[in-house]
Every structure is written in structure tokens, then in C-alpha cells.
Amino acid sequence: MKIRADRDVCIGAGNCVLAAENVFDQDDDAIVVVLQETPEGADAEAARNAVGSCPSGALSIEGT
Numbered sequence: 443m444k445i446r447a448d449r450d451v452c453i454g455a456g457n458c459v460l461a462a463e464n465v466f467d468q469d470d471d472a473i474v475v476v477l478q479e480t481p482e483g484a485d486a487e488a489a490r491n492a493v494g495s496c497p498s499g500a501l502s503i504e505g506t
């Protein structure tokens with residue numbers, strides 16, 4: 443899997459960081475920063491939850 447984040451779409455809600463703090467962070471403007479593009483194991487599972495919890499649709503997963 444590969445995580446994609448569209449920083450132009452992100453509204454800085456922070457759900458992704460709450461769901462997967464090892465995979466996502468937010469910059470000084472609260473916009474998402476991807477810390478791990480290809481998470482594995484528990485981080486991958488958390489990342490999937492994060493993608494599902496993003497209210498703006500800024501996050502997506504490529505591959506499986």
C-alpha cells in the first residue's frame with residue numbers, strides 16, 4: 443500500500459493524526475504531512491482507519 447495525501451484538499455481536521463500518529467502529522471498550518479508513505483503492520487492498519495476517518499477525502503490508498 444502507498445498513502446497519498448492531497449494537501450490542497452486537507453482541511454486540517456486532524457483525524458488522521460489521531461488515528462495513526464506514526465503515519466501522519468500536521469504542519470504549522472494544520473495541513474497533513476505523511477510521515478510514512480508505505481506503512482506496514484499495525485501502522486498500515488491504523489493508516490487505513492485514518493483514510494476512512496478523513497472528513498475531506500484528502501487521503502487515499504494506492505494498492506492493497
Ligand code: SF4
Nearest residue numbers: 452453455456458496
Ligand atoms: S483527517 Fe483529512 S482533513 Fe484532517 S488533517 Fe488529516 S488529511 Fe487533513
